[in-house]
Amino acid sequence: MKKIIFALMLLLSSVQLFAQSNDVEMADALRSNGKIYVVVICIVIILLGLLVYLFSLDKRLKKIEKKSSDKN
């Protein structure tokens, strides 16, 4: 009986090892390569934010240009 239990325990522990070696697919692309892509995201956010802001400024300026051309 003891031997069987011991064998079972060994078997179970090997199952655990097997599970560990199995690659579990996780969404950790952003954590790869030393998390450098987090920096990339932050730079993209800053650039996007400033570009969107630039577009809104451009729109305002266009309105003024239209108005001044109407007057003349």
Added chain:
Amino acid sequence: MNKIWWKILGSVLVLYTAIAGLLLGVPHLAILNETIRNLYFHVPMWFAMLTLFSISVFYSIKYLLYGKESDDIRAIESVNVGIIFSILGLVTGAVWAKFTWGQFWSFDVKQNFTAVAILLYFAYLVLRNAIDEEQKRAKISAIYNIFAFPMMVVLIMVLPRLSDSLHPGNGGNPGFNSYDLDSRMRAVLYPAFIGWSIIGYWIYTIRFRIRTLENKQNL
């Protein structure tokens, strides 16, 4: 300040920080890993915001002293640009926190208080829109601005240091000195502070010029 040299200086400094920030060596730290490079992009946003809000408070005081309308426009436009930088700082900080602290918003002291500080400036904008009469609006909002500025500085720089925070340099330690901000990082971070402040100032002057034109047309 219509000369071009300072605009070129700002552009060159920001370009330098983007290149050097990604290529130069950084201290090897666990958990942070390469995200320590975010320091060159996240923190300068806050510095640019501080610069713009300081400009705003300067012109608010000037308005109360001399009552010139252009000073009032300068104050409001620099707050407008400062808020953009603060939002960028908040969002980049949240993304950075997600991959180092585990959550976008972990109700850290500094996170909460910066959000409150931004709300203070939103209140400034709301206050301005609520008053129709121009001189009254300029005067009341200038006074509000002068009170909001020290509140913002206390909320962002002082209170988080008095309690435990996930941000570095808190719990009694000043700045980043306790952290691993070595000389290599200083060589990128300080130019980034100056560069982004100049870029913020540049956007503010553009907004100021547009607003002046608009006011001239509406007369």
